[in-house]
Amino acid sequence: MVVGLGTGSTAKHAVDRIGELIQKGILSNIVCIPTSTRTQEQALSLQIPLSDLDSHPVVDLTIDGADEVDPHLNLVKGRGGSLLREKLIESASRKFVVVVDESKLVKYIGGSGLAMPVEVVPFCWKFNARRLEEVFGYAGCRAQLRRKGGGDNGNYIVDLYLERAIGDLKAASEAMMRMSGVVENGMFLDMATAVIVAGSGGITVKDKV
Numbered sequence: 001m002v003v004g005l006g007t008g009s010t011a012k013h014a015v016d017r018i019g020e021l022i023q024k025g026i027l028s029n030i031v032c033i034p035t036s037t038r039t040q041e042q043a044l045s046l047q048i049p050l051s052d053l054d055s056h057p058v059v060d061l062t063i064d065g066a067d068e069v070d071p072h073l074n075l076v077k078g079r080g081g082s083l084l085r086e087k088l089i090e091s092a093s094r095k096f097v098v099v100v101d102e103s104k105l106v107k108y109i110g111g112s113g114l115a116m117p118v119e120v121v122p123f124c125w126k127f128n129a130r131r132l133e134e135v136f137g138y139a140g141c142r143a144q145l146r147r148k149g150g151g152d153n154g155n156y157i158v159d160l161y162l163e164r165a166i167g168d169l170k171a172a173s174e175a176m177m178r179m180s181g182v183v184e185n186g187m188f189l190d191m192a193t194a195v196i197v198a199g200s201g202g203i204t205v206k207d208k209v
């Protein structure tokens, strides 16, 4: 089985558990693909066998956290800086299971008022930040360079803060990806197979319909 290993404080627990099951011999015949150098280091410390998409282009299952989950299971990811590698691996996954606590559930993408990350090349990042503000001006968009943690790929991350819903998410994502210098954006649309939500009332599983 080829398993994608997510990044962040939630996914860390899944990686720990996979490592434990491998060490106990309960899980075997498994190879894992980490979604960040941080997760790669954790996996190596747990002696989890690692691979990459070049060797294993189809991933059976990826488990990861998320920053926002909307009612259609669209996600915001990348507040920890790992969106590009995550999207590459999660797009190649047959099943993509997301684990969150209920604080991550939002009515609409951007609805938490927290950052929506966009990875851009360092060259002329201010120009691209201004263009992003213009493109999403109707949603009251403010763009801010994240000073810490440029991500795994040497790029910068610009955080977008939205006052209102951006409407057509697919069109918004496509508009960003048409901009030269934008490498990836933090909207993970129609990708999650299931979202496991931990809340005060216990655990619920939301399946893609």
Ligand SMILES: O=C[C@H](O)[C@H](O)[C@H](O)COP(=O)(O)O
Residues within 6 Å of the ligand: 006, 007, 008, 009, 010, 011, 064, 065, 066, 067, 076, 077, 078, 079, 080, 081, 082, 083, 086
């Ligand atoms: O870049 C970070 C990843 O997209 C994380 O999966 C996301 O930020 C959620 O992280 P956490 O589980 O720490 O809230």
